[in-house]
Amino acid sequence: MTAASKFKLLIFTILSLFAVNFTFANEHKGEATSHETEEEFNVGEMIMHHIKDAHEWHLWGGHDNSVSIYLPVILMDGGMKTFSSSHFYHGEHKTAVDHKTHEEISYMAGVGPAEGYALFHEKIYKMENGELSFEDGHAHNDRVNDFSITKNVMSLFFGAILILLIMGSVAKFYKKNGAVAPKGVAKFLEPIVIMVRDDIAKANIDKHKYHKYVPYLLTIFFFIWFNNLLGLIPFLPGGANLTGNISVTLFLAVCTLLVTVFSGNKNYWSHIFATPGVPVALLPIMIPIEVVGILTKPFALMVRLFANITAGHIIILALISIIFINKNMAWGGLSVPMALFISVLELLVAFLQAFLFAMLSALFIGAAVEEAHH
Template identity: 55%
Template sequence: MKKLFLLLFSLCSISAFAAEPAEGGEFNPGDMIMHHIGDEHSWEFAHGATLPLPVIVYGKNGLDIFSSSNFLDEHHNPKPYKGYVMEHNHIYYANEEGEPVVEKNEKGEEHHVGPLDFSITKNVASLFISVALLLGVFFTIAGRYKKNAGSAPRGIQSFFEPIIIFIRDDIAKPNIGPKYQRYLPYLLTIFFFIWFNNLLGLMPGGANLTGNISVTLILALFTLIITVFSGNKSYWGHIFKTPGVPVALLPIMIPIELVGILTKPFSLMVRLFANITAGHIIILSLFSLIFIFQSVAVGPVSVAFAVFMNFLELFVALLQAYVFTLLTAMYFGGAVEEHDHADDMGHGDGAHH
């Protein structure tokens, strides 16, 4: 990676002299990239091929459902609709001039106000597609297992079976222990959910779903909730009365342990979000080089690097799904682990009584 960036920077410095300032509509790679990795109320597959998506808002006038194409007039200029206006893919209340309503908060800072936006955005639509795919694939596989019970797997079944067995035998069993059965469905679901969505995000025109903080937040939150609710006596004992720690230190230790409960899923959330988003940003940056330099010569170089990055991202897609699942399993394992009462502070090296 370092070499890659070095090469890129050297390329930038050489070509910077040759690059002419762009005429007319200046290309802004930052805006383009942010637009691509962000959410939208319409799905642009390619330039000109845009699918307007439904807007669902709950505001002053109750629930409103309409197409997002209503926010654009025939010349593709923004216009207010039903008292709402869309700006930078956010929906706000519109005033008489068709501009977003501005309110001042307690500190006197100006900000736009809007309704609660439950729209089927690009990300939500992509989420539905991935879910349909997940259900389709795994119901098919489950059907195969019922139909040819006891025989060797075939086709799609034989592709996914090793992965399922890997998650069971190499993630769930060693990390959770004998109670792994209870958590296996969750682990399988998050693994395939993240993997499928990572891959869908790499498709051209795909949405950056797993690189969206809301999605990773919810996934991490589920892990947190399940961990907290499956925590046994020994788990809570280690948090509120860590073995081997003097009582005088407990007022410091308890808050640290409590924060520790939250930092684990927080790291899950940020790791997945950052990895996927970063991958998208790098690929888009590589393509942006062509437009920054406005040179056909940069094209092949950019494409070569982008292809390489895409392969890397295919690997990252799987790796991040694995990491998320593995860490989740480890947190579950920590919550259900039965410690012996040796004073080993959970390292297993204490004296056994």
Template identity: 40%
Template sequence: MLQAFRRVFVSLLIFFCVTPFVKAAETGEQSSDSPIDVIGKVVDHHYLALPGYELHLPRILLVDGEWYFYASTQAALDSGAFVEEDGALVPAGGSEISLDMSITSHLMYVWFGVLLTLWLTIAMARRYKRGTGRKTEPIGWFQNLFEITFVFVQDEIAQKNIPDDKYRKFVPYLFAVFVAITFMNLFGLMPWGVTATADITVTAILAFFTFVITQWNGSKDHWEHVFWFPGVPPLMRVILTPIEIIGLFTKPFALAVRLFANMLSGKIMIICILGLIFIFTDLFGAAAGVGVSFLSVPLTAALYILKAFIGVLQAYIFTLLSAVFIGMAAEEHEHHEEGIEAHA
């Protein structure tokens, strides 16, 4: 019910925020005259926004078998080898870009999340190696929070969903995924920050990792239930096997889309609600904008708190479902094939 309301609310906000752009297009105005740019705030960029500054990122392009390296988009344009069309780089000679390996803002925040996770775990591992937290009680709120998080992932996520004799080897992956996704989700709360998980490419890669680990650690029993179905009549296998094969891919697909959709909608909600101030100012004047701000600003502040909670919640859901899928693949089942076939 809450998710349905949220989707309807986001749809209405997007419609309301996009209306000025439609009117501007109808009257022949430039899009730069629009009060806010919702899509421009959530799409990937080739620069890193910092307080009062834009750090342009390298462009790495493969064209006709030849690699081109530039410090920024402007450097690529200045070289004369590329021109800009509809905001995108295009080879000046009429060729097409075969592969674009350029560094983007979303990629940078993925690296930030991964590096922070590595730094956190290495720093805490050194403490435990020295005996702090192992021979004595954990010292400081930081180490206590780390231990609470690790024990939670180990006991409440891994152990409860993966067989007892196998769950320990998956704890490092599940813990790293939980912490990294949490960081990536919370980065978007910064005014200049980017929610990397609001990019379907990022969530698809994360889901792909879970998919590979799940299938790599699948038991013999898991693969029998995908291709053979012990105890099931042969004609039923013809129907069930394709369904199970499709199911192998729909699970990571659901993981990717769920995380992406929730984080993107949260980002859009904040932009749209805060953008109401500029929209009303543009449509009805400064007085209307000030009046709307008394509702828009407190609501945005409340949404920031809600988004922080949802950011952690979505990291938990992704980690939990990853553990469930791994546990289902690693689990062994008892079969009574002879009795079933005899009964059939």
């Protein structure tokens, strides 16, 4: 069986696993949508909607005739509750008045198994007396522990499967052929693996210690790169803004922080708590600065990846929006080439950000395991 057909089979298996919860809908979404069609096209709202996580995977169509895959909702609220997100999207359309701004805010109250919960801005709240209360545009009700398979989680699964399949086929090539010149996918990916090993790990980490960190750096590099690329595909297996989600970049940055902190040797800690050459009187100032420094490095990693990828998605969406703002197809002549240009640039950014994340992680680890020079 070829890799492609295996991949298809896996995708189908995963889709069928969730099939119970999936509903392909092609019907009206509540009553109140009719007046929305008359509303002005809101670019900001559309873009924010696209770069945020969702409980459905929107395929095509808008408002009345949208086709989506409804992803499973998993709630931890006194035991695990699972149901399809269609119970929200096809739930009861409710409105409430903001306590402060006195504006009318609409949200979706769940029906059936989702009874008692409400979906507002893709977040699930527990309703009190059958409604949500708002203040300054924010719901005041309790959040529920939401472990749903959201659009980003699905995309995360796709990314992981893609990495396993592609890298698996590379590994299989070497297992089968031994130490020979690479062919096929191996030929394409081997230089990248070697780049991570030599230019990222070996270049930044002590040459006797770098071996231990190569698998981590490779995983982080390929995880970010593949997911960045998946995010650039505008339809089903891609399109989610996974690596531009702060939760994901936060986790990756925390991983690098933990690896750095647990790899730190005596020399590293002595530079933080007793910086050589600094007078003792200055240490009370230096120590907090150095401790904050431990945290700012991964924090910068987190923000850099999040901001770069999110910005890329925003720019492409904004450029495409030119057509819809002007309500004229002819604007495509301007918007499409520009979006294409940015998309190509984003291919570079996808690689660059993965490279930078791995590179800086290696740099931090390298500093943590460095032996004293003096």
